Amino acid sequence: MSAPTPASPRAVAPPAADRVRSPLLAQLGLGARLALGSGREGWGRLLLTACGVGLGVALLLFTAAFPGIVEHRNQRLYVQNDTFGSDSPVPPGDRSLLIAVADTTFKGTPIRGRVVQPEGAHAPLPPGVAAYPQPGRMVVSPALAELLNAPGSRLLRDRLPYPVVGTIGPAGLLGPGQADYLLGSDRLTVDTGARRITAFGHFSPPKPMDPKLILLNLVGLMVMLAPVGVFLAAAARFGGEQRDRRLAALRLGGADRRMTARFAAGESLVGTVLGLLAGTALFLAGRHLIEQITVAGFSFYAADVSPQPALAALVAVLVPLMAIGVTLLAMRRVTADPLGVVRRTGEGRRRVWWRLLLPLTGLAVMAVALMLPTQYNPSGMKQSAVFNSVQDTRGSLLVAFGVLLMLVGVCTLLPWLVEAVTRRAPGGALSWQLAIRRLQLGSGPASIAVSGIVVAVAGAIALQALFLGVSASYEDVRRPLPTAGRYQQSTSFPGGAAQADALADRLAQAPGVTATAAYTEFPVTSVSGQDWTRIRIADCAVLGGFAALPSCKDGDAFVMRPGLSDAAAASPKPGADVRAAVFDGEGEPPVWQLPAVTATVDGIAGANGRPDSGMLLITPAAVPATVLRGQPATVLVGMAPGLPDPNEQLITDAMAISPQSHTAFPPDRQQDQTYLAVKRLLTAGSVLTLLLVALSLLVGQLERFREQRRILGVLYAFGTRRRVLGLSVLWQTLLPMALGLALATVGGLLMGPMLQYTAGLAFALDWASMLAMVGIASGAVLLTTLLGLPKLLRLMRPNALRYE
Structure with a gap:
């Protein structure tokens, strides 16, 4: 009987525990376990890394929330757009509402006001309001209620003396810091400046932003985010010297150099992940506190501050990847052997060619952005090449990217510059020699500590130069006053033309008012719409302040001699049928005939330095009374000198007559609102960036002290005085700081004129502001160093020599 044939051998799968995973993931995981199991010192390093990364992640998450903030703010603006005009008149009905603007400003704080009068039982409620206030009563926002009750707000309380019967909720406000009120009335009419609406919320096409402001926004964003990236990269390298000892032990256990680099990356990854969690927690905490803060005139509800999911996911992925990449890059200069770790110095000097390549x-x-063809042509001209290509959005994006490359180049040049200077540094005091020797052995940590402030200063100088050029286009606009002499201000009353003289008499009784003069002015057009002119209606005494009248009696009309700009204008002839070109009253404007001209007169120069021209001056008896319906009245006001808060007092006196009044102050500058919004946002972002940089400097300083504690302990044990050691640490900060600020100043002075040239702006530099930036940066570095000295003194003890 033959023996059984043995079965053919089959491959046996190894147990699941013995299967080889991805070597890269396994090595990163081992590095993470080593970081978590490295004892108290290791956890201290991880916490410092987490704090540093967390600060950067929190600011990145706030940046990622910016598109959502803009979207929510646009929705709230849509809801607040309640006094829009309609193509077809809205008839009164059960769902109609009369609403009028009653805005004001108190000591620089804008206050949004509306006067409302429901015309039917089903009139739409304003957002954020539970019920309409009764006539003579008002509901206010929490911010306005706080302002009314604040000390020093007597004039505001006199201006809004109505009983408060409710609060406007978040649905009707742009933010918790908005001052807003809603006043009930029973005297509104369309002829007196009110609008009739049947719903709240109206879409208005967004006004295209000036390309210079787009460029300013993009450059500002790059300048604010570049220090964040620098600090995130620096935080990922915290604790490098402590990590080196573990790498040497791993080399003794058989790991090769590539594996040790991956172990180091795994250790950095743990701190970065903890930093992501800390940054998320810091963002959520700041999100809840943001309602208590008003930054540069803006306030936000916590519900509106939510990062875009795609951007938040990008932050969550890129920050750990950056930590791994930075650690692997740093390990290229490290040789980990079984007997220790050697960092390459001496012949392995830093190369400068690739560092110069970045700013170039x-x-x-x-330069490429300047050569791009542009599609920006606001005037519709055929020769679009005359417009700067940077005025197109594509060009602005390229310029912002170029600024980012130059900022990164400034950051990478700093370690090379510190190494080159310390290599040739002369001898000196013992503290100086200790500092120079420490920088010669490894200038990287000291350079990295001030890299964030260097990038911030370089970007701030460049941004300030661009901002200076852009602001010249927006900050010099002044409101002219129609006449000079005894009048300094003017107050307008919507729909008050028929009572212009009575309004002037009432305002003349206000304290501090020395003289008043009332008139009505509006454009008229012929019935055919081909000819138009402006008319000004007032009595002879008032018209004599606008032109040199030979004689005047009620019923006369005068035409002002046309100027150069009026030569081509076609004006309606006397006796022609005309009507108001701008009419806010009920129904259609009346048609009437222009009166005969009594004489042609020359205008008198007003506060704007030039006389009016090409205008009709008409006395009241020369026009039908119906012509004044729906037209505004303007009252010129002369104020006595030496009054306390004369502008606030005049606004209060005018609003006591009518809450719809608007008082203008011609000598004051009138800034563009979009420009003001950009300016405030950049100011708020700069404050947050400066705070981040200052905190990052302190965290990095504490980490460097921890790494040097055994060296400091040895030196102190051998008799080195604390003052010498403290000065050596100060020199280690001062030298990189001085070199870094010099490099930042040069870089900023190169970028600033380049940005002005690309934007087509005149060259200008504010040397005082530039020196102030450098001084603030120097102070921040010195302050954080001084705050770290108590920690340094605690490390100069014999127990710092303990080593496990």
């Missing part, structure tokens, strides 16, 4: 590439990118 940035300049090249900006």
